[in-house]
Every structure is written in structure tokens, then in C-alpha cells.
Amino acid sequence: MVSKTRLIVSDFIVSIIWVWNGALIKMFVFKVLQMGHDSRGEFMRQSLTVMSLFFFAFLAKVTKGASFNPLAVLSSAISGDFSQFLFTIGTRIPAQVIGSITAVRLLIDTFPEIGRGPRLNVDIHKGALTEGLLAFGVVTISLGLARKIPGSFFMKTWISSISKLSLHILGSDLTGGCMNPASVMGWAYARGDHITKEHILVYWLAPIQGALLAVWTFKLLFRPQKQDEKEKLKGKTD
Numbered sequence: 001m002v003s004k005t006r007l008i009v010s011d012f013i014v015s016i017i018w019v020w021n022g023a024l025i026k027m028f029v030f031k032v033l034q035m036g037h038d039s040r041g042e043f044m045r046q047s048l049t050v051m052s053l054f055f056f057a058f059l060a061k062v063t064k065g066a067s068f069n070p071l072a073v074l075s076s077a078i079s080g081d082f083s084q085f086l087f088t089i090g091t092r093i094p095a096q097v098i099g100s101i102t103a104v105r106l107l108i109d110t111f112p113e114i115g116r117g118p119r120l121n122v123d124i125h126k127g128a129l130t131e132g133l134l135a136f137g138v139v140t141i142s143l144g145l146a147r148k149i150p151g152s153f154f155m156k157t158w159i160s161s162i163s164k165l166s167l168h169i170l171g172s173d174l175t176g177g178c179m180n181p182a183s184v185m186g187w188a189y190a191r192g193d194h195i196t197k198e199h200i201l202v203y204w205l206a207p208i209q210g211a212l213l214a215v216w217t218f219k220l221l222f223r224p225q226k227q228d229e230k231e232k233l234k235g236k237t238d
Contacts, residue, residue, distance in 0.1 A: 003064075004087065008095045010066030011073075014059055015099030016106075018068035019186055021052050023107050023114055046165055053161040061153070069180045070096055071211045075139045078215045093182070100186030108190055117187025118176025124198050128206035130174045134167050135210030138179050143218045181207055 025048045035041035060066055067073050070093045077088035107114050120127045141163045145156045164179070171177030178184045184203040188194035 004091075007063070007065060008091050010063040011068070011092050011095040012099040012102075014056065014063070014066045015068040015096045015182055016103040017059075018056065018180075019100050019103035019183055020107060021056075022049075022183075023111070025049060025052065027111070027114070046169075050161045050165060053164065054157050057153070057157040057160070067092075068096060068099070068182065070182050071135055071139055071179065071207055072142065074208065075143065075211050075215050078212065079219075096182040097185050100182045101189045102186075104186035104190045116191050118178050118184060120175055120198055120202055122174050124201060127175045127198070127202040130171050131178065131202055132206035132210035132213075134171050134175075134177060134179045135207035136214045137167050138164055139211045139214035140218060143214065147222065175202060178203060179207060 025045055029035050029041055029045045029048065030037070033041075033044065035044055056068065065073075073088050073092050073096075077085045104117070122130070141160060145160055167179065168177035171179075176184070181204045184199070185194055188196075188199045188203070193199055
């Protein structure tokens, strides 16, 4: 019970740090360094983003699983038992959402000029398809890296970071390339459009469906590692 409570609190805190991280990186690049929105400025911003992803991967390792993204915890919960699924849906994801909302409110109070977060720049159907495909891609990559692929923590984090960044860039002009329902919820709540059809369909239902499809597809293509190990042991015994 103590470990679960610690994990919920860690999700809440990490979600706050994640929202602030993205906003502060933009402010540092475009206001402190006074770089424009050209290739040079974007390169600096994306480089700092990759470095920050290493920091969050380290936090996840230290806290034994803390996450700022509902898609990450949902994909692992689907693969686990029913009690883990209920724990994730009922406590971890709400903690991430509340953390994101809290972070955005603090940001706006501290830096009123910070902006209002990602916006949908295409119609609702294209937006839902975009976020769904991006979620499918990021969850598939995460599941693949979790299968004990040979490589160090640095290499796995590097592959994960570059992949997430690439997917974000692909969808940034359409939906913001968010792949994080909790973070978007924080900004939408601040704008007052968190219960609109666009927000729910594009930034919640579509990514969740993409994550579910990724988990089920991965299960079809790759057998569980325990099953593979049992078959190997059986073959040696025979």
C-alpha cells in the first residue's frame, strides 16, 4: 500500500515537472537566448527536449515507474492483471491529470504570457487519426524497448527519445503532436474547453484506442518472454 501511494504521489509530481519542463525550455530558447523560430532555434529546443527525456527516464528508474503520460501506464496496465488495471485507471491516471492541471495553473499565474498550449489545427477526424497513429507508434516503440533488447539504459533511452521527438515533429503542425492526454488536459482545462467533443475525441479517445491497438498488435506478433523461456527450457529437456 505504501509503494502504491508513493507511486501515485510520484506520478503527480513528475506530471507537474513535465509541463513546466516544456514551457521553460521554450522560454529559455526563445526569450533568454533570443533565438527565433527558425531551424537554429528549433534545433536548440529539440536538443534540450531530448536531454530532458533522459532526465525523466532517470526519474522513472529512481521512482520505480513514475510517469507523466497516461498512455505509458495504460499500456503496461493492459498487459498486467485486472487489479493493476483498476489501480491505473482509478488512481494513477487521475493523479497525472491533476498534476498537469496544477502545473498549468501555476505556470499561467507565474508567466501570464506563456501561451495556452497545443491547439487542433485540422478537422476533428484528421486530428483523431493523427493522435491515434502517433499513440500507436510511441506505445509500440516503448513495448519493443521493454522486451530486454540488448543495449544499455543510455541506448534504450536514446532510441526512445529520438523516436518520440520524431513523432512529435510529425504531428506538431496538426494537433501539437502531444501523445499525452494528461498534459493536453491541463492546458484545455485552463482554456475552459476540456469537455468539448474535439478535446475528448482527439486527445483522449483516439490516443487510448491507438495505445490499445498497439498492445494487442504487439501481443499477436510477439509471444510473452516467459512463454519463450518455457519453450526453450522444454526443448533443452527433450
